[in-house]
Amino acid sequence: MNPSKILLVDDEPDILEILEYNLRKEGYDVTTANNGEDGLRKAKEFGPDLIILDIMMPVMDGVEVCRQLRSNTDFDETVITFLTAREEDYSQIAALDTGGDDYITKPIRPRVLLSRVKALLRRKVRKEKEESVHLISIGDLVIDLEQIVVLRGEERIELAKKEFDLLTLLASKPGKVFSRDEIFNRVWGTDVIVGNRTIDVHIRKLREKLGDHYIKTIKGIGYKFVF
Structure with a gap:
């Protein structure tokens, strides 16, 4: 190399x-x-x-x-x-x-x-x-990493950039529990200071837009994507 x-x-x-x-x-x-x-x-x-x-x-x-x-x-x-x-x-x-x-x-x-x-x-x-993988398809959801859009069947779901990044991370490994620290580091970066409730707010917004059943809270640890 x-x-x-x-x-x-x-x-x-x-x-x-x-x-x-x-x-x-x-x-x-x-x-x-x-x-x-x-x-x-x-x-x-x-x-x-x-x-x-x-x-x-x-x-x-x-x-x-x-x-x-x-x-x-x-x-x-x-x-x-x-x-x-x-x-x-x-x-x-x-x-x-x-x-x-x-x-x-x-x-x-x-x-x-x-x-x-x-x-x-x-x-x-x-x-x-x-970025070498352009689409993540799980169940009825399609996440287009090039166009930064989420589709559920024919429905186009509009997400803010950090909401999209958070969903993409969780959906990249369905069933894997992502700790809060890992989510902070992967989505916001280690050098960015954000409030402790930032992840919770973005998870709540994702559930409002996608439905409650895609993202599961693992108490005391973090979150995982389920389907």
Whole structure:
């Protein structure tokens, strides 16, 4: 299997050097750029699986690089994470709003970086596997993963995005009990903070739209899909 390709874009040579060293040591195929414009060009040439972008850079900042990449369908599946100063709350929000998948705050600790990189690439692989199956058909329900719709016979059931993601997860393995922690991690992600009642609210909405008999509560553990 070919190693994952990572593009590092930062205007600080010391940061590029230490990140490149640590990523190469883990077996990744790494290339670097020292400004946003060069990073955009190398992204098109290199075709990375993951891009690590500094936000504050000369010529073109990281947010603009991300915006341009996300406007190009060639980078729909590319994972983009940002490097930000700890106090740059506004920049972090802007980065995620333009299509970033994550951000890592400076100063950067190599072990933390490697852990986040591995998690992001695992998420990419899992997403690609899930998207390789376009339909989930169980009983009278058909879940279309490409068109993001649920059909029950001729009836089209409209679901919000997180409701759809939750249903897709549960229906991916009928009969399997998904713990609340696993649901949080798979649907909302480990870095997203949501209230304790979030899952319950989404389950209630799914039952209202689909009927009560598809999703069973396993008290003290989580939920499972039944048919």
